[in-house]
Amino acid sequence: SGSTRSMKSGGNDSGSGDWTQLHQNGDGPKFTRSRWTGVTPRRRLFSRKVLDKRLPILVNLRDYSAEKAVADLLAGVTVGLTVIPQAIAYANVAGLDAQYGLYSSFVGCFVYAIFGSVKDSPIGPTAIMAILTRENLHGMGPQGAILLAFLTGLVQLLMGVAQLGWLVDFISGPVSVGFTSAAAIIIATSQIKDLLGLSYSASQFLAVWDQLACHIRETRKWDAILGLSCMTVLLLLRKIKDIPVGPKDTKERTTGQKLLAQSLWFISTARNILVVVVCAVMAFVFHKHDMEPFILSGKVKEGLPSIALPEFTHVDSSNHTMGFFEMCSNLSTAMIVLPLLSLLEDVSLAKVFPDGKSIDATQELLALGLCNTLSSFVGSMPVSGALSRGAVNNASGVRTTLGGIYTGIIVLVSLQFFTPYFYYIPKASLAAVIIAAVVFMVEFHVVKPIWRTNKMDLIPAVATFFSCLLIRLELGIVIGISTNVLFLLYASARPSVQVEKQACSWGGEFLVITPDRSLVFPSVEYVRNMICKAGVKQGAGSIPVVIDGRHVQGADFTAAKGVKSLIDDFVKRNQPLLFYNLKPSVVEVFQAVQPVSFHHCSTEQQLYAMLKGYSKQPV
Structure with missing residues (x-):
């Protein structure tokens, strides 16, 4: 002391x-x-280190150069051309009018440029956010989607303040694979209706296929031809960037070869907007000649959205007014699942395109929370970082999050000047854009690696996949996480206990029992029974038993009570029990319940000295 x-x-x-x-x-x-x-705490709060951490834009601006500005401009414009057709299509996935997809695509870009830390993350609507929004609207329409974005943002902000970013660690790889694959199949299934020009109402996976089977004979020929043609073109254009042009070493290519390679890359990257524009022009020409072979997107509200708080009441089709708490009740599971999945998408993007920096999950929660909350003021549905657009961002050479500013400007320009032309976009072409994008989200190729590494990991993956398909997406991922947690609890409740009989140099024997992990409440009774059985059967109820605690990093109250009970059992049959190699913190926990005869040896010399004392042989 x-x-x-x-x-x-x-x-x-x-x-x-x-x-x-x-x-x-x-x-x-x-x-x-x-x-x-x-x-003082106030000065620490506004220290340069804290400000740099919570306002990453300060770090970006400190060494911002003309070179970085040009790179961000090119990447931002490229992503902007990608996000416009995707936003319109994702609005359709969410069951909303096209303008809501665009409303969701610009505020987050500006906010994330200030508070975000992942340079490749373009904030906006995503396929997963869209399908989860659709499944949770329950007839509340755009009002429900906007409120969901607002509540998602609030939950993310609260999680960020409470530093709960670690919760995303409970979504394991197999669970994520099962969820993403199921979501992709559900999204693609929901778009078959528009791809074939059909008209029916169904949202659940099995119900959609049932309705599809009932209405398949009503397929509109020209919509189907256009949709399938667009899908084929999109998949082909996706690969043209991989066509070899000249030598593999770019330094050895001629100017013409470099220009051709860049042109192929740009066409491949901008394939969505190219296909949509071509289809819209075709539809416009047909319309001028009084021909309507395709089902069109229809009128899109012109101009920029007004800024307003989300509506906290909703009048449904039966003229029933839903209050705020009733709306929240309808959105209950989504309010928890969407914030975590939004963070997961964003963190996954950072892992796919690492830039040598560690990921601050707390800062990302705060950034995403602000993006969702502020976006809801302009009529947005829930947003996140999109992996597909992140790949475009990275390939375009983005240097900082400021590239999102140019993406946001592109969306604003399209809202202000081009919305009248969105009327002519065929729904079949938008469905093709979505299906061609999500088909690569189905990750069946990871089944073999999972099988090779740990076959048990397939159980949560399969449970998540089928639960998402057959029940609901958000419940499916909860079931997957619960299955994983059960596996973790079972593993912690059934540690491996090694039992070894050793001989003393002076004669006599003793048992060494080594648990392979910490002693916590799920495993206490199991380990206690294993030690008792070993002491009676292999130790003949008399020879000393040594518990080697080299792997025991921690213990809790239940473990301490179990150890006290174990010591009492050994005392009753007059069999020596010694503890060896325990951490000081573990010793304190065990001693806190005041066991009758607790003997701990911190060194090998102490252990052998005590064993000699118990031995019947003369010392």
């Missing part, structure tokens, strides 16, 4: 005076000096 005293060397109580602390060690008159800067 030592003593500490402090001397004030300057300044005042609320200022930044320096303090010197003198620590007197218990084993002598030695002193160590340390200095406290006296920085």
